[in-house]
Amino acid sequence: MKRILITGAAGFLGSHLCDRFNTEGFHVIGMDNLITGDLKNIQHLFHLENFEFHHHDITNFIHIAGDLDYILHFASPASPIDYLKIPIQTLKVGSLGTHNLLGLARAKNARILIASTSEVYGDPLVHPQTEEYYGNVNAIGPRGVYDEAKRFQESLTMAYHTFHGLETRIVRIFNTYGPRMRLNDGRVIPAFMGQALRGEDLTIFGDGNQTRSFCYIDDQVEGIYRLLFSDYHLPVNIGNPDEITINEFAQEILKLTETNNKIVYHPLPINDPLQRQPDITKAKDILGWEPKVGRTEGMQITYNYFKTLSPEELKKEEHKDFSNYIK
Numbered sequence: 001m002k003r004i005l006i007t008g009a010a011g012f013l014g015s016h017l018c019d020r021f022n023t024e025g026f027h028v029i030g031m032d033n034l035i036t037g038d039l040k041n042i043q044h045l046f047h048l049e050n051f052e053f054h055h056h057d058i059t060n061f062i063h064i065a066g067d068l069d070y071i072l073h074f075a076s077p078a079s080p081i082d083y084l085k086i087p088i089q090t091l092k093v094g095s096l097g098t099h100n101l102l103g104l105a106r107a108k109n110a111r112i113l114i115a116s117t118s119e120v121y122g123d124p125l126v127h128p129q130t131e132e133y134y135g136n137v138n139a140i141g142p143r144g145v146y147d148e149a150k151r152f153q154e155s156l157t158m159a160y161h162t163f164h165g166l167e168t169r170i171v172r173i174f175n176t177y178g179p180r181m182r183l184n185d186g187r188v189i190p191a192f193m194g195q196a197l198r199g200e201d202l203t204i205f206g207d208g209n210q211t212r213s214f215c216y217i218d219d220q221v222e223g224i225y226r227l228l229f230s231d232y233h234l235p236v237n238i239g240n241p242d243e244i245t246i247n248e249f250a251q252e253i254l255k256l257t258e259t260n261n262k263i264v265y266h267p268l269p270i271n272d273p274l275q276r277q278p279d280i281t282k283a284k285d286i287l288g289w290e291p292k293v294g295r296t297e298g299m300q301i302t303y304n305y306f307k308t309l310s311p312e313e314l315k316k317e318e319h320k321d322f323s324n325y326i327k
Contacts, residue, residue: 001050003027003067005110007058007101008074010037012180013115013173013220017072018042020221022051029064032075033057035089036082041180058097059089068108070228073101074115076149080269081186087145094149095156102160102168111167113228114157116235118174118276119147128243128277131172131235141271154235161233169227174239174278178217178298179305183314188212189299192250193306196257197314206268208247212276215240216298219291226287239278240291252295256303 004021008014009030014037021028027050030042034055045051056062058075076093077083083090098114105112121129122137137147154170161168181187183194195202215238223238244252250263283289306314 001025001027002069003029004070004072005029005031005064005068005104006072006074007031007097008037008076008115009053010034010039010041011074011078012041012178012182013176013217014072014074015041015180016178016217016221017074017224018045018051020225022048024225026050026070028052029054029068031056031058031062035086036077036079036182038182058100059092060100062100062104064104064108068104068110071101071105071110071112072115072224072228073098073112076115077146078117079182079185079187080143083146084142090145091149094153098153098156102156102166105168106160106164106166111169111228112157113169113171113224114153116150116154116170116172117146118172118237118239118278119143119273120151120154120172121273122147123271123273124275127275128241128279129237130279131237131282138271142269143271168233169230170233170235171224171227172235172237172278173220174215174237174276175212176215176217176220176239178302181302183306183309188246188249189214189302190306192253193257193303194314196253196259196261197306197309199259199261201262201264202250202253203264203266204246204250205266205272206246206274208250208263208265209245210268210272210274211243211245212249213240213243213278214295214298215291216293216295216301219293223283223287223289226289230287232282232286236282236286237278237280238283238289239280240295241278241280242291242295243277244295252299256299
């Protein structure tokens, strides 16, 4: 049985990856420090013989006994609320954490896939965004802690590939959604869903003409799975190129939730990207991948999930005490 380590295992993406690799017959080792993850996302796996969980911060030394065939590095705060509140931990997990995992991969002779992000493109001057675009990022702006952590992560991964001959893969993830997203984490879909379900006005930052492209979780996981087992070591965009303005998306949410809430506007945050649309030519050509789940279908599934949350869970989130992680 092949063994795979998945960091960020209790998070949104990480938990779905644990499901997929468990289904594919792997022995899955999940790892998470639970700073933003939640054990409820993987509790259904705890009874399985081929799943184990390690409560560990990957910015510290990582020990895994026995053989290891693959590593998926998905540990990182990924929402604006989180990485603006814990900027140093965000930088550490992208640098020290990535360095520890690359060292582990080298020691175990394991293939490692690094989760990067469309945020490496910043507020793009090229549209749609191709993997060859270097980006437009403000390194010292409020979003820089996340953007530059991911950019450094890519550089370090490529250095290990080039200098040590390590088997590496890099996925650039565009906006992804589905069940297990954290409500009120600052991203547009859970923010709108939470507001609609609580009967609140929908909040748009800026004039609402900025665009996003939303990929359903099952499609994202399939793209990541194919990339891991491909022979391609350079970054690959995985996302849905179906672009929509935030104004249009807010109207879709109101229709989906059958609510008549108002839409209110607030100033656009500094360096917030105005356009997001992946060019997925490489994913199509190299991986034979493209998204299958349309936004109407995917959003209905996601809304059905949020409707199952208890009134307590639907309350505005009280964020965890991150003080122990800021050193």
